[in-house]
Each structure stands twice: as C-alpha cells, then as structure tokens.
Amino acid sequence: MHVCTIIAKNYVAHARVLARSFAVQHPDADFSALVIDDHDGYLSAEDEPFALVTPGDLGIERFDDMAALYDVVELCTAVKPWLLRWALARSADGAAMYLDPDMCVYAPLDELIACVHEHKLVLSPHSLDPLPRDGKRPTEHHILMAGAYNLGFIGIGAGAFAEELLSWWSDRLKTDCIVDPEHGLFVDQRWIDLVPGMAPSFHVLRDRGFNVAYWNVSARPIGRSEDGAWLAGDEPLRLYHFSGFDLDSPLVLSRYQDRVRVYEHRELAELCVDYARALRDAGAEKALAWPYTYAATATGLQLTTDVRRAYRELLAAGEIEGSIFAPEGAGLLLDKLNAPAPPHLGGASGVTRYLASLHARHAHLHRAFPDLADVDGPRLVEWARTHSRGEVPEALLPDGPDPRPRAQPRPRRAAHDRAFGVNVAGYLKAELGIGEVARRAIDALDAAGVPVLPLAIAAPDSRERHPFAHRGVWQGGYPINLVCVNADALPGFAHEAGPGFFEHRDTIGWWWWELAEFPEQWLGSFRHVDELWAGSHFVAEAFAAVAPVPVTRVPVPVSVTDSPRPQRERLGLPGGFLFLFAFDHRSVLARKNPLGVIDAFLQAFPEPGEASLVLKSINGEQRPDDRDRVLRAAAGHRHIVVRDEYLEPPDKDRLVASCDCYVSLHRSEGFGMTMAEAMFLGKPVIATGYSGNLDYMTPENSWLVDYRLTEIGPGADPYMPGARWADPNVEHAAALMRAVVEDPEEAERRAQRGARDIRRAHSPAVAGAQMAKLLRDIATRVPAARGDWENSRAREHVRGADELVRAGSQLGPGSRAGAARRGLRRLVLRVMKPHIAHQRRIDGAVIDALEELTAEIRALTERGFAVEALSLAGLRDVERRLRELVAAELAAQSKRIDGLTRDDASVS
Secondary structure, three states: OEEEEEEOHHHHHHHHHHHHHHHHHOOOOEEEEEEOOOOOOOOOHHHOOOEEEOHHHOOOOOHHHHHHHOOHHHHHHHOHHHHHHHHHHOOOOOEEEEEOOOEEEOOOOHHHHHHHHHHOEEEOEOOOOOOOOOOOOOOHHHHHHHOOEOOOEEEEEOOHHHHHHHHHHHHHHOOOOOEEHHHOEEOEHHHHOOHHHOOOOOEEOOOOOOOEOOOOHHHOOEEEOOOOOEEEOOEEOOEEEOOOOOOOOHHHOOOOOOOOOHHHOHHHHHHHHHHHHHHHHOOHHHHOOOOOOOOEOOOOOEOOHHHHHHHHHHHHOOOOOOOOOOHHHHHHHHHHHHOEOOHHHOHHHOOEHHHHHHHHHOHHHHHHOOOOOOOHHHHHHHHHHHOOOOOOOHHHOOOOOOOOOOOOOOOOOOHHHOOOOEEEEEOOOOOOHHHHHHHHHHHHHHHOOOOEEEEEOOOOOOOOOOOOOOEOOOOOOOOEEEEEOOOOOHHHHHHHHOHHHHOOOEEEEEEOOOOOOOOHHHHHHHHHOOEEEEOOHHHHHHHHOOOOOOEEEOOOOOOOOOOOOOOHHHHOOOOOEEEEEEEEHHHOHHHHOHHHHHHHHHHHOOOOOOEEEEEEEEOHHHOHHHHHHHHHHHOOOOOEEEEEOOOOHHHHHHHHHHOOEEEEOOOOOOOOHHHHHHHHOOOOEEEEOOOHHHHOOOOOOOEEEOEEEEEOOOOOOOOOOOOEEEEEOHHHHHHHHHHHHHOHHHHHHHHHHHHHHHHHHOOHHHHHHHHHHHHHHHHHHOOOOOOOHHHOHHHHHHHHHHHHHHHOOOOOOOOOOOHHHHHHHHHHHHHHHHHHHHHHHHHHHHHHHHHHHHHHHHHHHHHHHHHHHHHHHHHHHHHHHHHHHHHHHHHHHHHHHHHHHHHHHHHO
C-alpha cells in the first residue's frame, strides 16, 4: 500500500504528524507527501518522515494555469488524481490510499487495506447517522452541499477502472475543482458522488472508528478503553480528521461547527490538546507563517477569489497565454482585466472587464447597480474608486472619467486615509474585572501604536480609585468606538451617551458573559453594536449562537506591571505554603464558588501546619448573607484567612505574588483574569477545567479539576435557572492541592510553562497587534465610519449645492404658443448663454472653496483628536513609569529590611 497526502509547505507539520502516526501502525508502508508550492530553502527531503513529491514529478500539463485558477485548498484537492496515479505506479501491491494532512492515525488500518485490495475503490461517507435538526452546524444541508463522501480519504486499487476513473476525474478537476455550492461544486468531493454509478465494484466504509471528525463525532463520542486505547463510541478510534482545527484554540474542535463543545467532553479535549502538542513539536508554529508561492502574480497582484474567477473567464475564452507567475503573463492579465467592458456592460462609462466580472458574481452589486449600460455604469465606477472596501485591488481600480470634470481636479480622500483611531468607553477608574479589561485593551492599543481617546464611565456601586488618564466627557472623536460595557448595562450607557456617540461610527462591543447560553432579555442590546469582540472562545460561541452581528474572539491582554515582590508580613499573610482565591461578591457566590475551595482545602489539609488558604474578596457589604456564609464555612479553621476589603492595585498584585498556588473552583468563567495573572507571575494554578479559562490553561501548564455539568437552579440571578454550568469535583481538587504541595518540582515546571504560554499568547503586544488589524480592517471597509463632520448637515448642504451646479439651470419646457415664442425663447437663451456659463463657473468655484474649507476643518478636528490622544497616551506612560519607580523603591527597601533582619539574627 502506497499512502500519500498533499500540502502547501506551510502545512508540513501536519504531514509530519500524519506520516509518523501512520508509520507507528504500519512501519513497512510507503508514505509520500506532495508539496504543491516552492519549498526550496524551507524543506529538506532527507529530513522528512515521508518521500517528498513535487508537481513536476506528476507530469501535470499547464500546472501554472491550475495554480492561478485555484486557491491553496482548491489546488491541493485538484491535483489528487494525478498523485494517486503516481502512487499506484509505485505501489508494490497495486493499491494506494490518500489521506488529508490534518488527520492522525490511532490504530491499525488492516481491514481498510484489505477492502481496497478486494473492491478497488473504497469511500468514506461523512456520516452514518442522521444529524439532529437542532439548527447547529453542520446541518445535513451542509453535508449535501459538500458531498456524500469525505474525500479526505480515498482508497483505490490498480486496474482498468482505476485508470478510467483517474482520467475522468483529473479532466474535471483541471478547471472545475472550486468551492461553488450554488452551482453544485465543492472542490473534488461532489464529482465523486457520481462515481458509485460508474464503478463495477466499490465499498462504502462503515467503520465508526475511521474518519471521525466534527461532522460525526457527536454520534461517535471519543473515550478510552480500560487499557487506555482511544475509542470512538464503542469502536477503536483508527483515524481522526482534525478538519478546521486551530492550533492556538485546540478546544474549539473546528471553525466549521458549533454542535460539540469540547470542554464538555474530557477525552475529546485530551485528544485535541495532544494533537496540538504534536503539531507544535513538528514545527507548526514556524511553518504556518511560511508564504504561499501562488498567492500573487509576478507583478504583485493578490490572487483573491474574485481575481481568480476573472482569470478563469479569460482562460476559458482563450485570451490568456503564458504563466501569470512570470512577468509577461502577469502584465497581460492586468491589461485584460483593466480593459473596457463591452458597451452593454458599461464599458463606455469606465466599467472595466474586472468590474463587470465582479458585478456578475455578486448579488449586492446587482441590486445596487442593475443597469450598467445606463446610469449605473458611472455609479459602479465611482463605487469602485471610493467605497469598494477592498473588493477591488488597487491595481484594478478603474480610471474612469470624473462625473464632473474640472480644470484642476482635487483628489478625493479614500476612507482609509481619514484619521485612524478608536474611542474606548469603559469603567476605566473602577476596580472591577470589566474595568480592568478596558484598561488592558487600551494598554494593548498603546503598544500597537493605535491612537486612543478613552472615555471613563461611572461604575455604580463600585470603588473608583484606579488611576488612569482619560476623558471625562464625550467631545466627539474617532470614527470607531470600542465599548467595554456588557449587554445588560449597554442600553443605559447608550441613553446617557446620547445618539451622537454612535451616529456615523462603527461601534464594537466588548462584552462578557459566563454561560454557554445567552439571556433572551438582553438580545435588544445588539442594536447598539455593529460587531462584537469576545475575550475567549467560550464567550464567542455563546454570542455567535444568537448574534445578528459578527463575533470575533480577541485575546485578552494579560500583564502585571512592576514585577511585584512577595510581601507577606506587610500584607498580614500567614507563613508556610499559601493557597489563594480572590473574588467579587457581586459576581454571584454560587458561580465563583469559594465554598467549594474551602471544602477542597479542608479535605486536603484538615489540620493547620502544612498549608494555609487566603480568601480575598470585595463588596461583601453589598451581599452580607453571602459574606456570612463564607465566614461561617471558614470559622474555627485557623489556617483559613478571609479578607473582604479593597486593596490598592500594587498591593493586589503583591498579594498574588505572595501566594504559592492560586485556586479557582468556579462553575463558569468568561476568561478568569485572576487565574491568568497568577500564571503570568509564574504561580501554579488549580482551576475547574471548564469555560473561558481553557483559552490559556492546559494539562501541561496548570491543574484542571474534573467536573460534571449541572443545572444552575434558582437564586443565581442573572444566570438562568434552567441553564447549565460546571460542578467541580471537590475530591479531585483536594488531590491536586496536595499534589502541588508534595511535588514542588512538577509545580514549578508547570508554573513556568504557564508563564511562558500566557506571555506568548496574551501579551499586550500580541493582543494589540490583533486589535490594530481588526480596527484597520474596519476603517477601510466600512463607509459609515467617517466621523462627525463627514456626515454633518453642513456637508449635506455642500453636496446638494454641488448636484445643483452639475445639473445646470433649466428654463422649463418649451411653450405651446407656437413657433414665434419658440424662436423668442431660443434668442433669449442665446443672449443669456455667456452669463449663465459665467455664473456656473462662479458657482463651481464656490463649491470648490466650500469643499476645500470642509476638508481643512475636518483636518483641524482630526489633528485635535490626534493631539489629545497623544497627550493621554503620554500621561498613561508617565503613570506606568511612576508605578515602576515606586515598585523599585519598595523592593529596594524590602531588601534593606531583609538585610537588617539577617544582621540582627546573626548578632543575637
């Protein structure tokens, strides 16, 4: 059996993991990997666990045409029949198998190999069971669009039918291996739906342990046998297909599904984490950044889907010769795409062939510009030049005539040339978790160099003593808002801020929520935002299930300034090994679950002497009954300390630095900032293995507590009684607390891994870079985000006057009084013509002056915002530096005191 896979070079880690896993089960099999793009300087054949194959080895005619027609996924699937023919020719037993590179083999495939020899064609259906009609992805409709069989696998045996099949298939895939479900195409898969009718013999593989993936794993739950072997339902897991898997988010399972929540299935989570680890060990983090050879033409034109489809039309018409990856062919492509479209498609109005091709494929352009031969041709050209939001590459922007020619035309400012920056509204002075997220977001934006105008919002019933340079009132600002206010409070903020804060701006909401289901009573808050940011995949999934706007997961910036030193004596903390848990009573006692922490601690350390526990809380006076429950649970245990008080921010950080282990037996978290901060400081962390903390916590960098999902029940408002959250296993938590104390070397190893992981994935620099990219994408693609003046009443008057001047004066229709009056009318017009022309020149000059004046006013306004943003950023930098200086001085004092104490001890 000759086994093969196909990759672009940036996917080499996936091919390595697959090849190695296959070799464990079948060490004598031949395994080859086709690398479709240029890998010189990146890969060395002798270092790989597979035989390296190139397109040149397969004898594909005009491969460059296929590389131009297809994106990377389409191309990798299009060349499959050529690779299978090549593999069959080199197979010792006349059989070949293709496997997608994002697969991993967990058990022998002997029965499958025998089926290939017997039937000559073996296919794997997407599912053996009906999918529930619950509205979750994937649906059976998705499967119908993709095809009955998953072509991540195909097994084929040599013979007359194999040659006939591969010739037929390759002929279709030369040009029609595209993702176009509306026309019945989904890369190579839909073609194979026709093959069972042609095949004299074929076999449908019904092994439930084979080709397990997001589309069928809900019916084949991952588990373990008594001897530790992987299971899919009751069958051995032979092959798992990690389609749509994200290395940095292993517990999401796949970006194409929302049916399975990995954090509810411990064995599946372990499988995903193991695969992510294997990819990293195989060099995925480095390889995924490698460039794709066929992403652009030789002249630098990015080959977007629309450009590739326009190229397809030219190729089909025989108008393209030579490779577009060579200068001559690339230049010819630009000339053809920028040539005028046929007259009936607006060519006389400046519509290019590329614009006409774009118009033909996109319904929104059809609706907006239905008649290109008439008035809509110039309008489409104007849209492309000013509002196409990146749909038209710069090299393909039309040079059509200005609808109002001028002697000295003034260049228009494109949307992305306007002042770039963001207004951030949040509880910037409040000592709350959501206030801290807003502050961290601004720190990250500062690190990314994004201009910020911070607006502080009053936080009801919360202390507001956190120093932070900000604006006190709204005075206008940038075209983009980032509002760090949760869904429940957003309507109130919108009322107080007024419509001027939202009008003509793109507003992003950064919301938090701690359950997998979103409350119906807050659905109305979506009307205040254009998109949402979510700080964890757990939160993003909850929003995405109901949101009418885009939802993007954005990493939360995590940092602790000043490198705080442990100061137990100053903070009044006990000696010995110290566990810590911190919470806000207003965050719902049942969710934070400090009583569970007390129970686990007392099971692990029933008597004083080995360890102590500190429970640090705030706002207990606002929840006196809950505070009393905590105090009663801790009463009589001298090694449990309860502190309900606010600490200054530096002391809060010193408290975490003073502990030996942080514990959270939460029932659900949106992110879990205190856990992340403890990991940042290199502290061992024990936490419930559920919800938002799994964005950064793994079995390698922390201790995850077992749990079962239970109904919330009454008395935990605002959380719905019928919803579910985690019930952490107290006995398991107690065992982990003892393990941390008894194995300090392992505790230190995991803690240091955790510190590295959190600093790598959640640093202000990483988070700021992603935020900056998202904000710049908004600034360039959203025409509404233009600022106050661009959309002001004055600007509308200028545009109205401009239209009147362009229309010219009209004296009305000709009179019915006969030829005499018509002659008199023509005479009057002839006499008045010089005066009318002169007046129109004056009007045009006035309009030009007004437009110049509006541009200057806007520039002054934007400059004022930029100066204010720069000043506030400078103040924040001063605040940070002052904190660092104070921390350094305190550290120096602490060292001096320690020295004096040691001297006194030596004297005594």
